[in-house]
Amino acid sequence: MQINQKRYTHIIVGAGSAGCLLANRLTSRAQNSVLLIEAGAWDDGFWLKLPVGYYKTMNNQKVSRHFACEPSEGSGGRSINWPRGCVIGGSSSINGLIFIRGQHQNFDDWAALGNHGWSYNEILPYFRRLENFNGEDSQFHGRHGELQVSKLRNHHPDCSAWLDAAHQYGLPLNDDFNADTTEGVGEYHLSIGARWRSSSSRAFLAPAKTRKNLDILTKTLVTRVLFKNKKAVGVEIDQEGQKQVLHAETEVILSAGAIQSPQILQLSGIGPEKLLKKHGIDVVVDKPGVGQNLQDHYQMRTIVQMRSRDSLNNQIRNPFSLLRMGLEWAFRGRGALTVGAGQVGGAMRTDFAPTDQPDLQLFVMPLSVDKPGEPLHRFPGFTSAIWQCHPRSRGSIEIKTPDPTAAPKIQPNYLADELDQKTMVEGIKILRQIYKQPKFRDLWDAEIVPGEQVRTDAEIIDAIRKGGGTVYHPVGTCKMGIDAAAVVGPDLRVHGVTGLRVVDASIMPLITSANTNAPTLMIAEKAAEMILASSH
Numbered sequence: 001m002q003i004n005q006k007r008y009t010h011i012i013v014g015a016g017s018a019g020c021l022l023a024n025r026l027t028s029r030a031q032n033s034v035l036l037i038e039a040g041a042w043d044d045g046f047w048l049k050l051p052v053g054y055y056k057t058m059n060n061q062k063v064s065r066h067f068a069c070e071p072s073e074g075s076g077g078r079s080i081n082w083p084r085g086c087v088i089g090g091s092s093s094i095n096g097l098i099f100i101r102g103q104h105q106n107f108d109d110w111a112a113l114g115n116h117g118w119s120y121n122e123i124l125p126y127f128r129r130l131e132n133f134n135g136e137d138s139q140f141h142g143r144h145g146e147l148q149v150s151k152l153r154n155h156h157p158d159c160s161a162w163l164d165a166a167h168q169y170g171l172p173l174n175d176d177f178n179a180d181t182t183e184g185v186g187e188y189h190l191s192i193g194a195r196w197r198s199s200s201s202r203a204f205l206a207p208a209k210t211r212k213n214l215d216i217l218t219k220t221l222v223t224r225v226l227f228k229n230k231k232a233v234g235v236e237i238d239q240e241g242q243k244q245v246l247h248a249e250t251e252v253i254l255s256a257g258a259i260q261s262p263q264i265l266q267l268s269g270i271g272p273e274k275l276l277k278k279h280g281i282d283v284v285v286d287k288p289g290v291g292q293n294l295q296d297h298y299q300m301r302t303i304v305q306m307r308s309r310d311s312l313n314n315q316i317r318n319p320f321s322l323l324r325m326g327l328e329w330a331f332r333g334r335g336a337l338t339v340g341a342g343q344v345g346g347a348m349r350t351d352f353a354p355t356d357q358p359d360l361q362l363f364v365m366p367l368s369v370d371k372p373g374e375p376l377h378r379f380p381g382f383t384s385a386i387w388q389c390h391p392r393s394r395g396s397i398e399i400k401t402p403d404p405t406a407a408p409k410i411q412p413n414y415l416a417d418e419l420d421q422k423t424m425v426e427g428i429k430i431l432r433q434i435y436k437q438p439k440f441r442d443l444w445d446a447e448i449v450p451g452e453q454v455r456t457d458a459e460i461i462d463a464i465r466k467g468g469g470t471v472y473h474p475v476g477t478c479k480m481g482i483d484a485a486a487v488v489g490p491d492l493r494v495h496g497v498t499g500l501r502v503v504d505a506s507i508m509p510l511i512t513s514a515n516t517n518a519p520t521l522m523i524a525e526k527a528a529e530m531i532l533a534s535s536h
């Protein structure tokens with residue numbers, strides 16, 4: 001084992017959404033000397049930068065790592081595939097670009113669990129600090145951050161008709177989900193600049209990467225954290241087969257995401273004692289909560305066949321429309337090439353909502369596919385989808401072997417809770433009602449998914465189990481809190497050791513209601529301030 005003599009104050013593991021932002025902020029102080037370590041390569045390549053490139057990159061295993069979940073009853077016995085970015089920028093380099101913070105109450109709920117400092121009013125300044133929003137000024141938005149956040153620049157007639165229909169169904173219009181409330185329907189904000197994806201790499205790492213106090217290692221896997229008297233003192237790495245030890249004088253920060261941060265903790269001896277012993281790992285701290293509390297949004301899509309050929313399914317196949325889209329993107333920074341996963345949608349309360357907050361998120365696209373990342377259907381398709389904002393089902397992540405290159409066992413336990421099932425069934429019924437409103441009902445011919453033959457609640461839940469999937473939002477596996485199951489405290493320090501924090505999506509004690517990139521960036525922004533304050 002080679003020991004690298006260079007001393008760093010901080011080692012950040014994982015250059016994803018959180019890691020890139022942290023690297024920027026920690027190197028803003030000249031006294032710090034920071035090493036950022038990433039398993040993937042640099043994020044070169046056109047498709048990683050073009051917003052619509054999402055459809056190509058998410059399934060490209062040169063830039064994403066695919067984790068096969070354990071089959072479960074909730075997913076009809078299927079193993080669901082979870083891609084995660086494995087490249088500089090992490091999942092922010094391959095994600096669907098939707099930029100939404102979640103309900104204010106989400107953060108108040110975190111604070112109510114004993115996480116002082118994390119209520120909505122306390123975290124709003126961090127959301128503002130990191131963004132450069134191109135919409136109207138308001139107390140909710142920032143203009144001086146590095147992350148470009150833009151209002152939708154592709155107004156598709158089918159999406160506009162769906163918004164009108166949802167309004168006719170009774171949902172209020174909402175022109176900014178990142179302001180007062182997520183409730184209602186409207187257009188999503190996207191993390192794009194004038195023409196290109198604003199990934200965490202492009203926004204935060206690009207301006208910092210030439211700083212003298214930042215070293216970056218790519219194609220390097222951190223295999224474990226090293227401890228001396230329960231203080232993290234460095235990491236062991238595997239760089240294309242070569243093992244090395246690197247030292248951190250102040251802190252090691254895990255930003256490896258909700259799958260791999262708990263995996264690294266378990267490999268390093270922090271986790272459920274029985275599991276660690278089974279794999280011959282020396283126990284540093286018996287922490288049963290590491291890898292537990294896994295939450296994700298399970299999505300079910302409906303697809304209808306439209307009468308007109310406005311669907312992107314047709315337009316992308318037509319060379320003239322494709323050329324028009326290219327020109328619109330190049331000269332005006334607008335049009336279909338400026339979007340990723342979705343365009344419009346919103347949030348609402350079903351009759352099953354246990355609180356006064358929306359329990360259903362809606363998501364609409366003027367196209368259709370069998371699975372995200374697969375070829376567009378040949379018929380003119382339109383998709384509207386739902387997920388439950390706050391699923392009650394909980395899953396887990398556990399190492400299967402002490403080999404750090406092996407994937408851990410992921411059991412998402414989708415739809416294990418009855419309320420989750422009822423909410424999803426209700427959601428499909430609501431989407432069907434929206435399609436039948438006057439503004440939309442004459443625009444389509446047939447329901448393709450789940451299909452008109454699927455009518456009763458039992459048939460709908462069966463279709464959801466067999467046809468639903470992830471929206472790529474795993475969180476919660478190193479949860480923040482003060483209870484026995486918590487892995488980190490409100491300062492994101494790992495309980496039971498010193499010199500080690502976790503800063504990424506895994507620390508969310510409860511999943512936010514919508515997409516998870518914006519809240520992950522906020523977590524990193526707040527963490528950076530705490531880390532800088534503590535090493536002053």
Ligand SMILES: Cc1cc2nc3c(=O)[nH]c(=O)nc-3n(C[C@H](O)[C@H](O)[C@H](O)COP(=O)(O)OP(=O)(O)OC[C@H]3O[C@@H](n4cnc5c(N)ncnc54)[C@H](O)[C@@H]3O)c2cc1C
Binds near residue numbers: 087090
């Ligand atoms: C296909 C897809 C679509 C999505 N769409 C959206 C969307 O539209 N809007 C939204 O808000 N959210 C979306 N998300 C979710 C969002 O991108 C994530 O919640 C967010 O990026 C998580 O950030 P993170 O920092 O926790 O982890 P990541 O960004 O995943 O970063 C973790 C990094 O750590 C690296 N790493 C892991 N283990 C090691 C190791 N042992 N050694 C070294 N490096 C390591 C990984 O390679 C990766 O680069 C999507 C995610 C995916 C995958």
